Amino acid sequence: MVGLVWLIPALPLAGFLLLVFFGKRIGEPRAGWIGTSAVALAFVTACLVFVGLWGEPEHTYELSLFQWIPAGHFNVDIGILLDPLSMAMVLFVTGIASLIHLYSIGYMHGDSRFPRFFTYLNLFVFSMLVLVLGNNMVLTFLGWEGVGACSYFLISFWFEKEENASAGKKAFITNRVGDWGFMVAIFMTFFAFGTVTYTQFLPMAPGLAQTTATFIALMLFVGAIGKSAQIPLFIWLPDAMAGPTPVSALIHAATMVTAGVYLLVRVNPIIAASASWIPWMIAIVGVATAFLAATIALAQQDIKKVLAYSTVSQLGYMFLAIGVGGYSAAIFHMITHAFFKALLFLGAGSVIHGMHDEQDMRRMGALRKIMPVTAVTFIIGWLAIAGVPPFSGFWSKDDILAYALHKSPILYVIGLITALLTAFYMSRLVFRVFYGDARWGESAEGELANLNAHTATDAVETGDQADAHDDAHADAGHGAVHPHESKWPMLVPLIVLAFFAAVAGVLNLPFTEHLEFLNRWLEPVVGENQAHLSLGGVQLTVELVISTTIALLGIFGAYMVYLKNKVDPRRIELPFFANGWYIDQGITKFMGGIGRKGFELIAMFDKVVIDGAVNGVGRATRGGASRLRAIENGYVRWYALMIGVGAVLIVAFVMTQVSL
Amino acid sequence: MGSNLSLAYLMLSAILFVIGGVGVLIRRNPLVMIMCVELMLNAVNLSFVTFGKMLDDISGQIIVFFVMVVAAAEVVVGLALIVAMARRRPGATADDLRTLRG
Numbered sequence: 001m002v003g004l005v006w007l008i009p010a011l012p013l014a015g016f017l018l019l020v021f022f023g024k025r026i027g028e029p030r031a032g033w034i035g036t037s038a039v040a041l042a043f044v045t046a047c048l049v050f051v052g053l054w055g056e057p058e059h060t061y062e063l064s065l066f067q068w069i070p071a072g073h074f075n076v077d078i079g080i081l082l083d084p085l086s087m088a089m090v091l092f093v094t095g096i097a098s099l100i101h102l103y104s105i106g107y108m109h110g111d112s113r114f115p116r117f118f119t120y121l122n123l124f125v126f127s128m129l130v131l132v133l134g135n136n137m138v139l140t141f142l143g144w145e146g147v148g149a150c151s152y153f154l155i156s157f158w159f160e161k162e163e164n165a166s167a168g169k170k171a172f173i174t175n176r177v178g179d180w181g182f183m184v185a186i187f188m189t190f191f192a193f194g195t196v197t198y199t200q201f202l203p204m205a206p207g208l209a210q211t212t213a214t215f216i217a218l219m220l221f222v223g224a225i226g227k228s229a230q231i232p233l234f235i236w237l238p239d240a241m242a243g244p245t246p247v248s249a250l251i252h253a254a255t256m257v258t259a260g261v262y263l264l265v266r267v268n269p270i271i272a273a274s275a276s277w278i279p280w281m282i283a284i285v286g287v288a289t290a291f292l293a294a295t296i297a298l299a300q301q302d303i304k305k306v307l308a309y310s311t312v313s314q315l316g317y318m319f320l321a322i323g324v325g326g327y328s329a330a331i332f333h334m335i336t337h338a339f340f341k342a343l344l345f346l347g348a349g350s351v352i353h354g355m356h357d358e359q360d361m362r363r364m365g366a367l368r369k370i371m372p373v374t375a376v377t378f379i380i381g382w383l384a385i386a387g388v389p390p391f392s393g394f395w396s397k398d399d400i401l402a403y404a405l406h407k408s409p410i411l412y413v414i415g416l417i418t419a420l421l422t423a424f425y426m427s428r429l430v431f432r433v434f435y436g437d438a439r440w441g442e443s444a445e446g447e448l449a450n451l452n453a454h455t456a457t458d459a460v461e462t463g464d465q466a467d468a469h470d471d472a473h474a475d476a477g478h479g480a481v482h483p484h485e486s487k488w489p490m491l492v493p494l495i496v497l498a499f500f501a502a503v504a505g506v507l508n509l510p511f512t513e514h515l516e517f518l519n520r521w522l523e524p525v526v527g528e529n530q531a532h533l534s535l536g537g538v539q540l541t542v543e544l545v546i547s548t549t550i551a552l553l554g555i556f557g558a559y560m561v562y563l564k565n566k567v568d569p570r571r572i573e574l575p576f577f578a579n580g581w582y583i584d585q586g587i588t589k590f591m592g593g594i595g596r597k598g599f600e601l602i603a604m605f606d607k608v609v610i611d612g613a614v615n616g617v618g619r620a621t622r623g624g625a626s627r628l629r630a631i632e633n634g635y636v637r638w639y640a641l642m643i644g645v646g647a648v649l650i651v652a653f654v655m656t657q658v659s660l
Numbered sequence: 661m662g663s664n665l666s667l668a669y670l671m672l673s674a675i676l677f678v679i680g681g682v683g684v685l686i687r688r689n690p691l692v693m694i695m696c697v698e699l700m701l702n703a704v705n706l707s708f709v710t711f712g713k714m715l716d717d718i719s720g721q722i723i724v725f726f727v728m729v730v731a732a733a734e735v736v737v738g739l740a741l742i743v744a745m746a747r748r749r750p751g752a753t754a755d756d757l758r759t760l761r762g
Contacts, residue, residue, distance in 0.1 A: 637754070
């Protein structure tokens, strides 16, 4: 059964090809069902392959389909590497993608480019599977670029609006920085090992010179922070929310953005062979991103922006886990995060849909009675991400924190503070959307006017999407909103995801070794380089109690602020946070000022030196030729004379040489 | 054959060759130019035969046959070109055909 593995990427590819050629003719509901079934079949195949993989030695299976680039010593195959890591990724990618496809049928209903949406989604799933299943770095890079391109297409899906188009461009350009790092890492890997196939060079990694390993690891890290939105390249992800909400759920929360984490886990022997500051750097960047993004999420008003910064923050946790040697914890959190964050995004999408494209939380409230299913599932997702036991997020976050404590107490404490912030801002979101007063009626206008006046100055400066939204709606007269619950294609994925978000913790319970299924499953891939924790019963209990307390504290804090109104929210939602620590503005300012001067200087250099050299060669050739052409006068006798003179000269030369 | 006689043949060959060469260089009528080329070829043939006789080597005479065959082929092509040219541009000399100048 494991030989069927090639079908897993082939099915979404077939769906893509079918839709790209006949999408328009197939029409609205059917194009969606075709896309959904292609991915769902891939998921079924993945399950069969999973069963088959148990029988393989070390749970690893490699399949080379055909030779792609044979060039001297450089050989790249189209090949599949199925090992515990890629199997875990494939299962959750196809599973969540199927649910989100189903959801999209409901969400995209009535859109003028409905078939094209599913075309892109299928292409995305195909690229993601190539990324995950590729048995060499070049193939991974192909998938890497593929998901990047699909991300760009889908962020700008409603390209009629200028800001959506520029959000897509921003994502694409920011990712380019990371892609550069990944490419350099591939070149360097080939240079060092003579191959880019994982199963060939990873076993050789421990014997690699430390400087080389450090350089490769650094470049891979640059690639990973681009795709996985870490400091300083995280700025594209919040803007990527301009895309349709299922896209945010699939690409910018559950799958694509975890590609960087996957890559680093995949090359863990290289990280192990590099200098010791590399893991430290990964951990510090991760925890700093987690903290920074969590503070920004505190002050966002757009429901999707909160979730976007929350995603950045959770990805930071995964990087922290990699840095402290908890590779299995990173994958564990990746999987649980995929469940609960996809759930939260889809829930948010359901809310946005029900509120007729309203994204501002200041215009929501008390929706739990109108949208019971959405509310219940969303609340499960909230408890999971906030880290309340026994929901999945609690176990995975705690796993990471345990590894962090093993490495350094400072990392652990910052991780805990971030967990507190996470619980706080997610509770804020839930309380503002589903509890409290209904602010979507006409009665809310007064309060809104107040809030608008308060944030007007910020809005002008940041050009924030949500605020721009406000003004448009305020003019149109806002009282006509009648929220409604979504239809079944949107609710079924919510329920399924809610189930998994609640129980996914059983994948890796920390109590006994027998319960750590995921740890043991990933053993062949990461086993050698995984930090070893031996948690005693007392230490484990203390840690779990601390985590639980922190989560409940965060929720309680948000309860006091947003439901009991004991504290003015403005004291927490500082403009500094709302503007994302002014990082975007800082970059704009730098690029517009000093940066621009620098680029102009480089452009000058290009024009004068590079172009000058090229044009100079051309001019010299032309000048020389115009003098030389005089002897080509076209008279046959002249040519004959030249031949004669030449022959005489050669004969004379030969004769002088011979006589000597 | 005395060496003086051989020298005379070689002198004749050289004279014929120079006449042919000068003819190619100064005449403008293509037909005359071809004839001059033929003259040069036959001057060389004469020297081949002479050297073959002097050195008592038969290959000097054999190679002449090769030269004659090549010359015949060359004349066929050359005359064909001249006829074609004469049809297109009657009265044209070799100096009029200088499209390929630099």
